[in-house]
Amino acid sequence: MSEAAPALSRRQGLGGLLACALLGVGPARGQALAPTLDLSLLYRPFTGGATPSEARVTVTTPRLADNGFTVPLSVRIDSPMTQADHVQRLVLLSNRNPRPVIADFDLGPWSGKAEIATRVRLNGSQTVMALAQTSDGRWWQGTAEVEVTESACMDAA
C-alpha cells in the first residue's frame, strides 16, 4: 500500500459495509423485479371492503418453486358443501404478478368437495392468496409463501 493514497481504514471499511447493509444497497437481490402489493388492496374489490377471516382455507404450494412458469397450487376449503352451507366462489390472488387475479372459480353444493388444483405462473417470490366466499356471503382467506427461483416474467424492459 503506497503512502500517498489515503488508505481505507478497517473502521471506515466496516462502517461503509454496515451503511450499505442498512440502506439495502448491494448486489441486486434475486427476483427484485416487481414490487409486491399489499394483499388487502387485492381482496377489497371482491369482498366489498370487508376483511376476510383467516380460517378454513388451506393453500398448498411447494415452499421453493424452481420454475415460476408452472407452480402446482391446490386449495382446500373446510366446508360441508351442503345446500345450506357451501363455498360458492374461490379467487386466487398474487401480490407480485402483473395481473394479480390468477383465477376465479364458481363452485356449489354439487361440487361435493371444495377443492381445486391447478398450475400457476408466478412472477417472483411472493404470497399467494386464496379467497373464498361461502353461501352465507362471508369471505375467508388462506395464504402460502412461495420462493420462486426463476420468475415467470422476463424483465419487461
Place this chain on the structure above:
Amino acid sequence: MLARIQLSSPVRRGQPMEVRLLVQHPMETGFRFDVLGTSAPKNVIHSLHASYGTRTVFRARLGSGISANPYLQFWVVPEESGELLVQWQDDLGQKGEVRARVDVTPA
C-alpha cells in the same frame, strides 16, 4: 384444441367425483416479445364452463397467471349417469370442448 379429461373411478351415486382436465393451449400472456421486438398478443382461455346433464357444475374465469397448457382439478357429485361436458373459449374466440361419459354405480 386438444384436451384430456380424466375421472376418478369407480363413480358412486352421490359421492364426489374427481375431474382432472388438461387443455393444450399456450396461454400467451401478452408480455412476451419475439426477436424483432413485436409483442405476442395476449391469448388465454378466459372462461371455462363444465356442465353435467343440464346443470352447470363448475365455472372458471382464468387469466395469464395460469400456466400454459392449463391443468384443472375439481369435484362434481353425480346423482345419476350422464355426460360431463367442459367447454372453453380463448381471447381469439376459439372454442374447445371435451366430453366424458359417467356411469354411476349405486353408493
